[in-house]
Amino acid sequence: MDIEKGSQIGGAMLKTVDIEALSLSRGERVLFRGLSLGLSAGEAVALTGANGAGKTSLLRAVAGFIRPDSGAITFGGADGEALDSGTARRDGVHLLGHLEGLKPTRTARQEFDFQTAWLGGNEAAREAAVARLSLTPLLDLETRKLSAGQKRRLSLARLIAAPRALWLLDEPLAPLDERWRVVAAELMAAHLAGGGMILAAVHDPLPVPARHLDLGGLA
Amino acid sequence: MRAARVLFGRELSLAWGGGGGPLLACGFMLCLTAILPLAAGGDPRVLAPAASGASWMALALASLLSLERLFERDLEDGALDLLALGPLPLEATVAIKALAQWLATGLPLAVAAPVAALALGQPAHLIGLTALAAAIGGLGFAFTGALGAALALGAKRGGLLIAVVVLPLFIPPVVFGAGALTRAANGGDPLSALALLGAYVLFAVVIAPVAGAAAIRNAQG
Numbered sequence: 001m002d003i004e005k006g007s008q009i010g011g012a013m014l015k016t017v018d019i020e021a022l023s024l025s026r027g028e029r030v031l032f033r034g035l036s037l038g039l040s041a042g043e044a045v046a047l048t049g050a051n052g053a054g055k056t057s058l059l060r061a062v063a064g065f066i067r068p069d070s071g072a073i074t075f076g077g078a079d080g081e082a083l084d085s086g087t088a089r090r091d092g093v094h095l096l097g098h099l100e101g102l103k104p105t106r107t108a109r110q111e112f113d114f115q116t117a118w119l120g121g122n123e124a125a126r127e128a129a130v131a132r133l134s135l136t137p138l139l140d141l142e143t144r145k146l147s148a149g150q151k152r153r154l155s156l157a158r159l160i161a162a163p164r165a166l167w168l169l170d171e172p173l174a175p176l177d178e179r180w181r182v183v184a185a186e187l188m189a190a191h192l193a194g195g196g197m198i199l200a201a202v203h204d205p206l207p208v209p210a211r212h213l214d215l216g217g218l219a
Numbered sequence: 220m221r222a223a224r225v226l227f228g229r230e231l232s233l234a235w236g237g238g239g240g241p242l243l244a245c246g247f248m249l250c251l252t253a254i255l256p257l258a259a260g261g262d263p264r265v266l267a268p269a270a271s272g273a274s275w276m277a278l279a280l281a282s283l284l285s286l287e288r289l290f291e292r293d294l295e296d297g298a299l300d301l302l303a304l305g306p307l308p309l310e311a312t313v314a315i316k317a318l319a320q321w322l323a324t325g326l327p328l329a330v331a332a333p334v335a336a337l338a339l340g341q342p343a344h345l346i347g348l349t350a351l352a353a354a355i356g357g358l359g360f361a362f363t364g365a366l367g368a369a370l371a372l373g374a375k376r377g378g379l380l381i382a383v384v385v386l387p388l389f390i391p392p393v394v395f396g397a398g399a400l401t402r403a404a405n406g407g408d409p410l411s412a413l414a415l416l417g418a419y420v421l422f423a424v425v426i427a428p429v430a431g432a433a434a435i436r437n438a439q440g
Contacts, residue, residue, distance in 0.1 A: 063304065065439045090306050099297025105236055110229075117225040118305045 013078040014092030014165035016040045017062065017197060022071035024057050031057055032215055034071070039166075044188070044198035046206040049215030055201035056097070058215070059168045062199060063095045091120060094159050095168045100151045104144035108135070108154055111143055112161070121162030129157040133183065148175035156184055159191075167191060169200040173207070181207065222306045223315055230319030233288070240285040241327040248281035248328060252335040267340035271349075271400035274336035278328055278353055278396075279389045282360035285324055286385065287378040289316055289368040294438060303439065309432035317365035317427060325357025341404060348403055352413060356396040359420035362427035363388040369431035372438035391419050 019037040023030070031054030039045060047055045060066045062073055064085065075088035083092075102111050112135070116126050130136060133153045138146060146154070152175045159167060167188075173181050185207035188198055192208060200206055234240050255273050259265055266273075293299040302312050332353035333346040341349065367385030374380050399412035 060440075063300070065300065065303065065436075067440060086308070089304060090308075093304055095300055095304060097297055097300060099295075099300075101293075101296055101298035101301045103233060103292075103296070103298070106232065110232065114225060114229045115301060118222055118229075118301070120222070120306055 014075055014083060014088050014197075015078050015195070016076035016080075017166060017199070018072075018074045018076065019062070020072045020074070022058075022061065022073065023069040024054055024061055024066065025069055026054075026057060030069075035215075036071075037213060039197045039199060041165075041195040041197065042192050044192055044200065044206060044208050044210035046210040046212050047199065047201045047215060048203070048212060053215040055215060056170050059095065059097070059170055059199065059201060062166075063093055063168055064089045092165045093168065094119070094162075094164045094166065095170075096155050096159065096172055097170045100155050102143040102146075102151060102154065105142060107139065108141055108143050108146065109139040112139065112154055112157060115158045116161040119158065119162035119164070121158075125163055126161040129159075129161040132160060132187070133157045133180075149177060149180060152176055153180060156187060160187060165196050167196065167198045167200075169198060171202065172200060173202075173204065223311065226302075226305070226307070226312065226315050227319055230316055231323055234285065234319060234323030240288065241324050244281045244284045244324050245327050245331040247284055248277045248331050248335060251277040251280060252338055255339065263340045268401075270336050270339035270341035271345075271404060272393075272397040273339055274332055274341070274349070275353075275356070275393045275397040275400075277335055278332050278356065279360065279386070279393050281328055282324065282357065282364060282389070283382050283385060285320070286364045286368045286381050289320060289365055290372055290435060291368065291378070294372055299435065299439060303435075309435055310428040313365055313369065313431040313435070314362075314424075314428040317362045317431075320365065321358050321361035325361050326354060329353035329357050336400070341400070345400060345403055348409060349400055352396045352399050352409075352416065355413070355416055355420055356392045359392045359416070359423045360389060362420070362423040366423075366427040366431045366434075369434035369438075372434060392416055395419060 017039040019035060022035045023033040025031055037045065047058060049055055057066055061068055073085065075083040075085055075092065077083050133156055135154065135157055138150055138154070143151065173184055176184060188208045192198065198210070252274065256266060290299065293302060303309060305312070329350050333349040336349050337343060337346065364385055367381050367388065370384055371380040395412050395416035399409035399416065402412060403409040
């Protein structure tokens with residue numbers, strides 16, 4: 001596999017994520033209890049489990065959107081110091097979920113430029129992302145005209161255009177065809193080689209070396 | 220600062236693009252104004268005393284129109300997650316969205332308000348005051364509206380819910396704003412009513428971002 005030069009990780013020097021004895025529930029239903037998981041620079045973890053086992057919820061909890069019942073999620077810096085979780089999330093975390101967050105009436109360029117600037121990207125990384133994902137022919141289209149796979153390419157481009165340490169990926173490869181799955185795999189490998197971290201919910205194996213965490217069936 | 224500018228630009232582009240929300244709001248307001256003489260009769264002796272009040276009622280209703288777009292769409296299409304992971308705290312995001320709402324909808328309505336009031340028979344020398352009061356009140360409408368829109372997030376038929384949540388909160392600015400104009404029309408001093416309107420707006424500007432951000436976090440979980 002062609003490993004690209006490690007991308008420069010910007011923002012807070014987010015190096016580790018520690019999930020300790022985490023319990024999550026949605027409504028009345030307990031998803032899991034006492035889940036612990038550590039991630040450090042260059043590591044990837046593939047989350048598996050049945051539909052509804054809590055993979056997406058775990059990703060959203062790490063992103064700070066779901067408050068856990070108990071347990072803690074802490075972010076660590078280069079010297080092992082604990083980072084403020086708000087700051088760490090605001091400049092160290094990417095979430096790529098089922099929804100791409102694109103406005104149907106705006107062009108791909110408008111949306112991509114907004115996302116890049118909003119998430120703290122830079123011009124050089126933006127150019128590289130456009131080239132890597134061959135976005136040029138898509139950029140002038142309104143996003144409602146893009147296919148699911150094309151939208152996902154736009155979202156993958158956002159991950160590179162605004163370098164951040166932790167990628168939370170929810171079924172990242174699902175809408176992509178073979179060609180773009182290979183590219184996505186290369187991007188993930190490059191991200192890990194550059195000291196990034198990946199926590200991904202998957203059904204198929206993650207295309208990079210990763211530890212596995214099975215959340216089991218329906219709780 | 221760059222992030223704030225970028226978000227503000229996006230919000231303005233969303234408000235103006237695809238459907239022309241501000242023009243729609245102005246059109247809606249003028250339609251309401253046109254209905255009143257048909258409902259209450261065209262007698263100027265009846266209409267003129269009610270002109271200020273009626274124009275403020277139309278202003279309040281027209282301010283409701285695009286509130287659903289403010290957060291609901293972003294929640295539905297996942298953009299709210301993106302906004303939450305951006306560099307600004309959610310409170311600032313809510314404030315910027317409300318400001319953009321004011322600029323995109325509130326100010327055009329403030330331009331249309333004197334036209335509506337004039338058409339109903341409000342004295343012509345009050346044009347400036349009408350626009351000024353509508354612009355100040357519009358800022359309050361935008362922030363309380365943003366709060367209502369955040370509170371209604373995730374509820375089915377959120378658009379209707381927003382109207383029910385927000386309209387009661389619109390009562391104070393309507394009372395103060397229409398009061399200022401009525402006083403001025405009767406030769407009184409509108410300043411005290413305008414000051415109360417300003418106080419309400421300041422209150423909304425302080426409260427709405429904090430409460431709105433809390434409501435959004437709740438809806439995201």
